[in-house]
Amino acid sequence: MIAPVLIVFGCLCLMYCIWWLWTVVIYHLLFSPIQQLPGPESDGFFATQLRNIMEPEISPMFHDEWVSKYGKTFRVYGFGKFDPRILSLDPLAMSHVLNYPNIYPKPWQSRSLISELIGNGLFSAEGLPHRRQRKVLNPAFSNQNLQALAPIFTSKAIQICRTWTDILGHADEVCVDVSHWMSRATFDVIGLAGFDYEFNALEGESNPVYVAYREMFQVGLDEGFTARSILEVYLPFLKSFWPDQRTKTIKRSHEIIYGIGRELLKRKKQEVDTAPASPQGPKDLLTLMIRSNLSSGITKDQRISDREMLDEINSFFFAGSDSTSLALSWALYLLAVNPDTQERLRKELTSLDDDVALGEIDALPFLDKVCKEELRLIPPVHSSLRVAEREDVLPLSSPVTLRNGSTVTQLRVPKGTCVHVPVEGFNLLTEVWGPDAHRFNPDRWDDLPPAARAQPGLYSNIMTFSAGPRACIGVRFSIIEMKIFLFHLIRSFEFVSRERIIKHNVVLTRPFVRGRRKSQLPLIIRRVS
Ligand code: HEM
Ligand SMILES: *[C@@H]1O[C@H](CO)[C@@H](O)[C@H](O)[C@H]1NC(C)=O
Ligand SMILES: *[C@@H]1O[C@H](CO)[C@@H](O)[C@H](O)[C@H]1NC(C)=O
Secondary structure (H helix, E strand, C coil): CCHHHHHHHHHHHHHHHHHHHHHHHHHHHHHCCHHHHHCCCCCCCCCCCCHHHHCCCHHHHHHHHHHHHHCCEEECCCCCCCCEEEEEHHHHHHHHHCCCCCCCCHHHHHHHHHHHHHCCCCCCCCCCHHHHHHHHHHHHHHHHHHHHHHHHHHHHHHHHHHHHHHHHHCCCCEEEEEEHHHHHHHHHHHHHHHHCCCCHHHHCCCCCHHHHHHHHHHHHCCCCCCCHHHHHHHHHHHHHHHHCCCHHHHHHHHHHHHHHHHHHHHHHHHHHHHHHCCCCCCCHHHHHHHHHHCCCCCHHHHHHCHHHHHHHHHHHHHHHHHHHHHHHHHHHHHHHCCCHHHHHHHHHHHHCCCCCCCCHHCCCCHHHHHHHHHHCCCCCCCEEEEECCCEEEEEEEEECCCCCCCCEEEEECCCEEEEEEEEHHHCCCCHHHHHCCCCCHHHHHHCCHHHHHCCCCCCCCCCCCHHHHHHHCCHHHHHHHHHHHHHHHHHHHEECCCCCCEEEEEEEEEEECCCCCCCCCEEEEEEEC
């Protein structure tokens, strides 16, 4: 009686394995049209070419070299020869990928790793839930509202200047880990701007909610994706039956974060219920999202739940704190190694008064060019990834000659193909930006080459904030934050770099001192005389 059942079950398993081998390995290895694309030769069956396109110390050179050899759309191998991926620096192709997130969503594996940390907020949602959330969240990021958040940026920028002045004391100069300080400051900013909560991380790093977030991102991200965490993506039940340290830390952090989150949400909802919207009222993103969720422009089925609302705040911490702090850190680094530019910027900034309005800071032309150039040259998000969820045809503006000799202006993309989103690649391509593309030159923004003006990108033809419906919602937020911080920091201090700093991509592009393990950016600061 048992035997036939086992045989049927065995056959089903076998069929599943064959189907899996076929769709995931054999098809992509032998029959995928992507194998027909030109591209760098592989060094072995399991050899990966991801390092060449994802490590910022070498990727700009490889992008240039491969584009000149193979054209703007070519094939690279992900985890081996059975994983041919599309890398395209063709503006038409990339706009298509980024404008159709339903065909090209983020890979479910990375979404699952991320939603384990921050839930299913805007950053990790897809499809309808994503569109729904984006609609409720957009008004909170309106230009007008960001004006209202400016005093938070200013007060934190002034606080960091005071703290550094104290650290300097009577000394002529002192060395500070700029990226660590910027990270504390941007956390404080999102705490206040996000849900009106003061971590006071600039004063000390002991607030339990702050510690919970830090620990969660530490084990969840900075330590990289361990073999165990990748195994859990495929076998999620491991987490409940046999939790490891990582799972336990995330759980503990969640208890603290969602605990305080629920309290704050309750309080904010009461505030919204009792006080009508007024120009003097609170302007934090949580309040605005609650109002937006209640507004008449949002239909009943578009409203978002309490849990989702807390996940949005988590998404902001995840997507908005380290990215902005790294942009600021790299800006200070670039100014430190380009002292003439730093002096020129300082001249422009000191032409204004201390308590100047945001509009005036925003309109400073050289500050604007410095920010753009930093965001172009060292984008915090080095690159991203999409996967074709169904078969598609990718349009190309520059035709590609396939290995069999035929030239095509569109490319058949089979289901399951990974498409690399080369953020830094678009920003640095010599063919587009000119021979000095890899150099820091804010004045290039006075006269961009026509090819650069035709690039996709939400912000100034650079891909730093991505493009399309999944582009960064916090773009204005972070640019205003950067400008206000640079305004106060560069007026108060002179920055000098004495260490050899290198870039390394650990989820984001982070600074390292050559030979040391921990990400850091030690810079010398001096009082401006
Ligand atoms: C310099 C700073 C920043 C950079 C370079 C940056 C960059 C990006 C990029 C490249 C994406 C797309 C990610 C992908 O497709 O894989 C993104 C998405 C996102 N960013 Fe930012 N970001 C910054 C600051 C912020 C801030 C300050 C916030 C919020 C307060 C924020 C919130 C988000 C959210 C919620 C998403 C997901 C949007 C969606 O999928 O609809 N970001 N960001
Ligand atoms: C080359 O390959 C492409 C895609 O696989 C195919 O459409 C085309 O017909 C082939 N051309 C020749 C000349 O075999
Ligand atoms: C959004 O609105 C719905 C319907 O009014 C309500 O049930 C829900 O609690 C609201 N969500 C938040 C986070 O305010």
